[in-house]
Amino acid sequence: MSEDFKSGNDLQNLSDEENFGVSTDLIHAVEDALEGSRDSEVEDLVEGLHEADTADLLETLGREERYRLMEVMGAGFDPEILPYLEETVRDEIVEWLGPDGIAKLVPSLDSDDAVELMQDLNEDLRIHILAALPLAYRRVIEESLSYPEDSAGRLMQREVVAVPSVWTIGETIDYMRVSENLPDDFYDIFVVDPRHHPVGFVPASRVMRSRRHVRLDEVMDADMRIIPLELDQEDVAHMFRQYGLVSAPVVEKSGRLVGVITVDDVVDVIDEEAGDDLMKMGGVSEPDLYDDVANTTIARFTWLGVNLLTAVLASVVISLFDATIEKVVALAVLMPIVASMGGNAGTQTLTVAVRSLAMKDLSEANAARFIGKEFIIGVINGVLFALLTGGVAWLWFGDWALALVIGAAMIINMVIAGLCGTLIPLGLERYEIDPAVASSVFLTTVTDVIGFFAFLGLAAMFLL
């Protein structure tokens, strides 16, 4: 019985998140033991952890402790840990292991894990490791690396079970029992024609349940989705999501079956994709939790620099009206409200647009309807918040004209915000620029500039 199996009594507490993953207590215990150089205690604590949990432990530790833990694990370091590590930490550990250390570990990895590891290494290191690999294994990895990054070819497993459609269930089972060259476990058996093109699939469970004399093409499912080798991994993820797929055959241009993608490979892509959009919208190029201070600072500096330019642009707009502000200082007090509300209303629309584009829910077919809807919402919310802010301005400064001016500026800015929140991402998407990255800078520039210009401009016209 596995150590992971919980008896009935333990189950009471299983909903507590400490019951899976590495607990804070374990991490502190490891840190303590590392600090006290009690190596055998560290070994005891780490032994028996799932590779994914050991990876989490390594990530959570500070850099020095991480190196100390690596030293303690030493030759016993399980290469299966590597695929679970975040890129930054993996790079550190790869460097720590050195070219020869890595080359020794790679052959024990599954080919898709090895490819994932190798594709991030620099050219020199990659060549060094490839040279150290057994020839057949090396060929497989080199071929995978020859497919475009983020393509179905990189994502697929090359080990695929393919049998001719003329076989019976019995022949198939007998072949499975003697064949050495199959993946350990698999879900679907692919049925191929004489040209090795996939024509259907049979779930392993169905093979098991059918009578030996039944022919494969009698029980196979011909309704399947076929993935071309070059398809981008985000499109692969979309196909799996759209059709609820569990596994799908991958074919090269000629139509020959060359591999299989299973849904568990796709989970990582979906996860990454959604996280990436969130990061980009927040002005972070990628998750940088494990990056060091220097790299993080540099990565974030660019975005802040762009933002400084747009902020200065907004300031230039304000400076056009400095004489007006000097006369009516209430304008300086109220002007951030107009800009801020426009920015927030626009961000709401933008967020829906970016997510809907990523999910392929928003396309040219319904863009016009979406834009129209956001325009109307902009008008309605514009009017409502014009009344509210106008009311605030009137209560505060007792000035009807000022209240009218801020109300009018609010309507203008919120309508423009709604339109820009839709048109900017749709425009960027059309020119194949990732809308998650660039949209929000464009948007806030527009809402700041329009917000200040409309409010101060109307004030200059009607209040002086």
Place this chain on the structure above:
Amino acid sequence: MSEDFKSGNDLQNLSDEENFGVSTDLIHAVEDALEGSRDSEVEDLVEGLHEADTADLLETLGREERYRLMEVMGAGFDPEILPYLEETVRDEIVEWLGPDGIAKLVPSLDSDDAVELMQDLNEDLRIHILAALPLAYRRVIEESLSYPEDSAGRLMQREVVAVPSVWTIGETIDYMRVSENLPDDFYDIFVVDPRHHPVGFVPASRVMRSRRHVRLDEVMDADMRIIPLELDQEDVAHMFRQYGLVSAPVVEKSGRLVGVITVDDVVDVIDEEAGDDLMKMGGVSEPDLYDDVANTTIARFTWLGVNLLTAVLASVVISLFDATIEKVVALAVLMPIVASMGGNAGTQTLTVAVRSLAMKDLSEANAARFIGKEFIIGVINGVLFALLTGGVAWLWFGDWALALVIGAAMIINMVIAGLCGTLIPLGLERYEIDPAVASSVFLTTVTDVIGFFAFLGLAAMFLL
């Protein structure tokens, strides 16, 4: 051979996204045919579409066209389309079908799809539908509905293949062949002890490849993750992600096996979860692409209302210094820069924190290190942007004192932004408030208030 199978020549264009999903051309063709009341043309266009694609088509159409299409599909409406629909559109169609129409369709759905559909219906409609179901099926659905929303119990399939550990491969296969009561296809067979507690699993492919006389407990994998019935679906998703699971047994409190969750069920949860965080950070309660104008406006109004309050608070801070601004109008020109840079720097940190908390990468174990790192980044970026904005202020207004004041305010605000970007989400998480929802409002309030206060306050002290 399936219509989805592409011959070699077609594959050339398969990487084009038009080759799966509903194309814009198809949508326009359907719209045209609906408008011209050419019903048989509509039927031809829709026939043979995958249910997921028909669902997309229904979503993309405007409401009137949607009802028209439903009329055309009429009695031929495939209930399998329902689980693929977004909630808003599904509600509309459920209403259109009416209680009796729905009650007729539900029994042909898989139990988990039926549960997903029923859980969103109102109480009256649910009771009406339940009453119309066959008793056994009704029991299954009622039991599922009795588990907490968003729990493993709702997510699991109740059809699970469980066999005693003393059985041989041969006995297992024979049982599979005669048993009527099994799911159509499955990946893993669960091995249970006499109390029906899971003790291991055997992938279907391994059963098929093993000799008949081998005992199950010789080939089974005892290292598995067991999911309690009450576990929140986000934790379920985390387990699948963490350990790369394909399927996992679900047990009730006593430890009895009651169901199975497979990775394809989890894909939807992961997707939803990531999208939800993005939406919440953008100030949208949920994806509202298909909501009508009224509902969308109401949902967004709340967030904008909260934002208005914080904007007014910032204005109050500015008004404290109106005498200062009256004397040095350059302050009004420059003050949005300080607030905006703080807001953006804070949002970067906040985004990383929210995502890392959701991925369980950030926890108490490494919180101190994260806060420390963000503090240092705040100091470094604060100093860098103090020099830049100070330079801009000096070039623009030729005033050294003003340049020093804006530089000092920038450092203060960016350091505070970095700290708040970490402390606010960590604090909310500790009190079990979703950090994605509330963090950004708190954050921008702080960066606006501190930004204006530091800049104008220092100016009042040193420039007058």
